[in-house]
Amino acid sequence: MSRFAGKVAIVTGSSSGIGRATAILLGKDGAKVTITGRNQKRLEETAQTLTKSGVEVNIVAGDITKSECQDTLVESTLKKFGKIDILVNNAGASFADPDPTKTGINTGVDILQKTLDVNVLSVVQLIQKCKPHLIKSQGEIVNVSTIASQKTSVIHLTYYGMAKAAIDQLTRCTSLELIEHGVRMNSVSPGFIDTPFLNAGGLDETSAKKVAEYYASNRDCIPSGRAGTSEDVAKCIAFLADREASSYIVGQSIVIDGGASLVVTMASQKLAKMLG
Numbered sequence: 001m002s003r004f005a006g007k008v009a010i011v012t013g014s015s016s017g018i019g020r021a022t023a024i025l026l027g028k029d030g031a032k033v034t035i036t037g038r039n040q041k042r043l044e045e046t047a048q049t050l051t052k053s054g055v056e057v058n059i060v061a062g063d064i065t066k067s068e069c070q071d072t073l074v075e076s077t078l079k080k081f082g083k084i085d086i087l088v089n090n091a092g093a094s095f096a097d098p099d100p101t102k103t104g105i106n107t108g109v110d111i112l113q114k115t116l117d118v119n120v121l122s123v124v125q126l127i128q129k130c131k132p133h134l135i136k137s138q139g140e141i142v143n144v145s146t147i148a149s150q151k152t153s154v155i156h157l158t159y160y161g162m163a164k165a166a167i168d169q170l171t172r173c174t175s176l177e178l179i180e181h182g183v184r185m186n187s188v189s190p191g192f193i194d195t196p197f198l199n200a201g202g203l204d205e206t207s208a209k210k211v212a213e214y215y216a217s218n219r220d221c222i223p224s225g226r227a228g229t230s231e232d233v234a235k236c237i238a239f240l241a242d243r244e245a246s247s248y249i250v251g252q253s254i255v256i257d258g259g260a261s262l263v264v265t266m267a268s269q270k271l272a273k274m275l276g
């Protein structure tokens with residue numbers, strides 16, 4: 001029997017990248033899946049891949065920072081599938097200041113607020129809303145963090161790194177509250193993954209390509225010698241969402257970065273200079 005047979009999963013940010021790959025993997029392995037994101041067209045593409053494989057899908061188009069969208073996610077999942085077993089808090093973004101001279105700590109605080117809204121507040125709110133249902137099903141939560149939140153610094157990703165560091169601590173603290181009720185929470189911390197993430201964050205096409213090529217071709221940055229794929233991360237998320245496979249892992253974050261976090265600080269300084 002498939003490992004997620006009979007399970008119901010909500011995967012946020014499943015119109016693209018890591019979230020899409022996760023929804024597809026959980027679905028392929030037996031789960032019914034609620035997918036969500038703002039981009040209708042890309043959401044439909046995820047839905048089509050899932051339905052072609054015979055997966056039951058619930059589609060919620062909307063902005064995850066809005067309370068109504070979060071409510072619709074929970075309510076429509078319960079209405080269509082009757083329960084929630086797995087919540088993957090994957091939707092996230094990094095934003096550049098519209099003024100390109102403002103980087104790092106000079107980036108506007110409105111950008112900080114936007115970063116916190118999508119990466120932190122929406123995650124907290126969705127956990128609050130799903131918690132009673134996950135207690136009922138004895139379910140799992142997997143949050144998506146990043147290596148940019150760790151002790152090494154990634155220059156110019158200050159606000160994003162701060163937001164994800166909050167997710168790391170949220171995972172550690174809340175996992176203890178939840179495990180008392182039989183619910184597990186863990187997270188993954190990806191390194192550089194080949195998705196539209198950099199473009200979505202406001203980096204122009206040329207700079208995004210430069211960054212991708214720089215990372216992928218430099219073993220000083222990524223010892224594995226390649227960018228990660230969405231599937232690399234999805235497999236780890238699925239492992240943490242699988243009670244059978246990972247039942248004794250609680251409140252942890254698994255790093256998936258090809259070894260990058262062991263070398264990233266010096267490399268990021270060099271990269272910042274290269275980009276000017």
Ligand code: NDP
Nearest residue numbers: 013015016017018037038039063064091092146193195197
């Ligand atoms: P993508 O840009 O490909 O995907 C981001 C997803 O989040 C999209 O589906 C997007 O949907 C959704 N999203 C963003 N903002 C909102 C919003 N306000 N409301 C609803 N949905 C939203 O990037 P990735 O797949 O790479 O990113 C997924 C996660 O992985 C993020 O949390 C990111 O921080 C994290 N991560 C990524 C890394 C990388 O190198 N790619 C490295 C480390 C962590 P839509 O646009 O349709 O709204």
